[in-house]
Amino acid sequence: MTSEQTHDKIMEATHTALCKQGYGGLTMQDIANEAGKSKSLLHYHYDTKADLLVTFIEHLLDDFEDRVAVTEDASPQDRLLSFIEWFIIEPHEEERAAFHLALLELRAQAAFNEAFSEQLRASDELLRETVASIIREGIGDGVFYDVEVEPLAAMIIATLDGARTRQITLSTDWYTETVCTQLISALQTMLFVDSEVVTPRE
Amino acid sequence: MTSEQTHDKIMEATHTALCKQGYGGLTMQDIANEAGKSKSLLHYHYDTKADLLVTFIEHLLDDFEDRVAVTEDASPQDRLLSFIEWFIIEPHEEERAAFHLALLELRAQAAFNEAFSEQLRASDELLRETVASIIREGIGDGVFYDVEVEPLAAMIIATLDGARTRQITLSTDWYTETVCTQLISALQTMLFVDSEVVTPRE
DNA sequence: GCTCGCTGACTGACTGATCAGTCAGGACTC
DNA sequence: GAGTCCTGACTGATCAGTCAGTCAGCGAGC
Structure with a gap:
């Protein structure tokens, strides 16, 4: 071999x-x-x-970069929604949950290991930039309000990460699903110019 | 002794x-x-x-319950903002960051330890219910829109947790601060009926 | 007031298990 | 036969947990 x-x-x-x-x-x-x-x-x-x-x-991050790089030519709204839904861990995806749990332990070790830390910071940057570029495109197309891009991208990533972390650490089924739905509804209100859903804003 | x-x-x-x-x-x-x-x-x-x-x-959770139970008689908006700002870890709060990092490792072990898991689920419930009760009060007072309370509370907690997790694991200073500001601005849009611009902190 | 027995708090030295890492050497190419 | 890939047996370190025993305090009996 x-x-x-x-x-x-x-x-x-x-x-x-x-x-x-x-x-x-x-x-x-x-x-x-x-x-x-x-x-x-x-x-x-x-x-x-x-x-x-x-x-x-490193191997993980390479894989991850490949997967993120696959940019479909859908609308910014759809791409953003797909990105968010991509985070949802369904009840039957046990291996995925177990892996993210291990990854969480590993992430906590980054504070003591510079090499880990470097890789994780790169993946954070990649995630935030992926979302940011979708938002920028939406603003350019006039389908998103002209918001501050980077902070919103950071919030979206933090929300998804937090929901996933809580789902896997608390062994609950519903966290990512519930939070993703709520996040999408929030984005429709604050970001989507042409929101089909009736919202409190007017 | x-x-x-x-x-x-x-x-x-x-x-x-x-x-x-x-x-x-x-x-x-x-x-x-x-x-x-x-x-x-x-x-x-x-x-x-x-x-x-x-x-x-157990000892931690007891402490935590005592601290959360202290409900000031401020407005729902202010109580919600205080709650959110309470999560921010300032750059100089090194011990607090270190402690939350250890807590994160510990949370990841809950999947393998039923006693841990029980305690953590109780603290999750307490956190979400604290936010939910503030939102319910705001809706009752007519200062918040009539939103779905529980999912919004879950999202707020997930967002704050995620931001804190990323701040401490990536050794960055800005994550909670940025995300909290962004979250508050989102809530002003989607939750606060009378959305005067409130600047967080200072 | 003094000792004797007892208990609860505490210790240091030890054990057994677990692991990362080493090393001498085997087997299989080219 | 030189180099690459691979192994089993070993070592040394680290830790949770054990155990025999110390010691201060305290109440009872005299």
Whole structure:
């Protein structure tokens, strides 16, 4: 098996192991077991556990960039709505919930690890800029009010992140769904020029 | 020293140790050191580390309930604004940031610990209900539009939580401040009947 | 007023388990 | 035979939890 293939297998195994054990309970042995390889092999490819995990986050961010970069040619409203709905974790998506839970633990470690921190800041920037560019486009098209773009983008991301965090940490089903609906309704009032929904504003 | 005094000292030491070490790096020895006692004493008072931490969360929630219960007799608008600003973590509040970071790690463990989970769900309920009751009062007084109360309260909490989480995990100064300002401006549009421009803070 | 027995608070030294990381060497190419 | 990929057995460190025992205080009996 080539180094490349092994690398991919280890990344995949890390993902699976993280979902099963969480970040706190994750051991090199767990990853090795998932990969069907020996623990020593992990140390052959990566010096330390921290190195392996930094590589894993980089790998995640690369994936994520690819997925975000796929810009459909829909209207700004639709693109914004799709973006928001993309955050919803449905009750049956257990693996996704487990993974975001592990990611939450990992994010909390960023304060103690500069390499983690760097990656996470980049992903934050990417998320906010993705939303900001949709809003800017909408303003340019005249379909969104001329709001302050960056703060609104930050609020949208914070709201979605908060809802997801609460859904997975409190083991509730409804948080992202409820909050996304509410957020969309708020945006229709404050952002969408031509809102089909009857709103308090007039 | 009485059992009561020792208990208080251990809770305080746990708080300090959590701020210094985070949840992941927290050992019984750390807590013992902070308390100026032996590690054996901790096990004398609490069977296991998990027991100690469950007691600590209960202790936190009790404190929290006391603080939330203090309802000033201000207007619903002002009470809502105060509540929101209460979440802002200023750059100089390093201990508070460190504590919320540890709390975040702890929250992520709730999925694996029913006792943690119970406490956190209660605090979520308390937070949402606090906001909901302010909104209900505002609607009753005719100063807020007749919105759906519970989803809006959930969104407000999610937004504040998300902003705080991102501020502390990404080591940025501005997240809560920016998002709170944006949230207040959103609420003025969609909730406040008589929306005079209110500037947050100062 | 003094000792004796008892208890609750507390300690230091220890144990057993768990893990990250090491190392000598095996197997399989080219 | 040189290099790459990989392994099992090992080590050293770290920690939660245990255990035998110390010590101050206190009430009872004399």
